[in-house]
Amino acid sequence: MRILTADDDEVARKILTRTLRSLGHEVEETKDGHEAWAEYRLHHFNLIISDWLMPGMDGIELTKLVRSDNRQKYTYIIMLTSLEGKGRYLEGMEAGADDFINKPFDKETLAARLRVAERILNLQAEVKQLEGLLPICAYCKKIKDDENQWQHMESYISHRTEANFSHGICPQCYEKHMLPQLQMLRKSKLGG
Incomplete structure (x- = not known):
């Protein structure tokens, strides 16, 4: 020092x-x-x-x-x-x-x-x-580390903190992505 x-x-x-x-x-x-x-x-x-x-x-x-x-x-x-x-x-x-x-x-x-x-x-x-600012890909959400390597967000954060990830779905994504899939699945079961 x-x-x-x-x-x-x-x-x-x-x-x-x-x-x-x-x-x-x-x-x-x-x-x-x-x-x-x-x-x-x-x-x-x-x-x-x-x-x-x-x-x-x-x-x-x-x-x-x-x-x-x-x-x-x-x-x-x-x-x-x-x-x-x-x-x-x-x-x-x-x-x-x-x-x-x-x-x-x-x-x-x-x-x-x-x-x-x-x-x-x-x-x-x-x-x-x-x-500080993290360089993050606007499309895939990977983060650039100190060695200029792109890592998945979960990998980057878990290597630098003690955080553990549990995946869930936020209400907006549920409405936008999951609900239409569930409705299509119900229709196919009822119709078939």
Whole structure:
């Protein structure tokens, strides 16, 4: 994932950056909220890990700005803090943070939180894809998938969701298609 970090403590920032890179992530580090906000506006990041307390713009202000910016895809935000207490947690969540990691962090906890973030971002991307426009054939109603293959609607949907199909006939189609067939069948039985 592309991760943006913001922490005014240079030693903590370097440790975090080194740890994230050792876990296979691409990292851009910044020293405060203002620098992080400027970097965020220039590039897309999957995730931001921000210290809570920083001079100038703190992590809460940065989180609020990121959440108010609708120009980019959703960015997962983890607050890194030595502050404790339910009030702080609720304040961070209210600002738009997705998760918290206490300082000092350990690599295993950080890796686990990043896996959760990645899972959530992937699920959100799948939901977005399902909400988007689907190319559908006007005649046969097949749907074009990501590999440019045409699939029956039932197959396309059942492979991407947990939906099961049960077939029925709507009232309009019953009137238009089924009723005439039933009437013809009755006439043929009565007449024959």
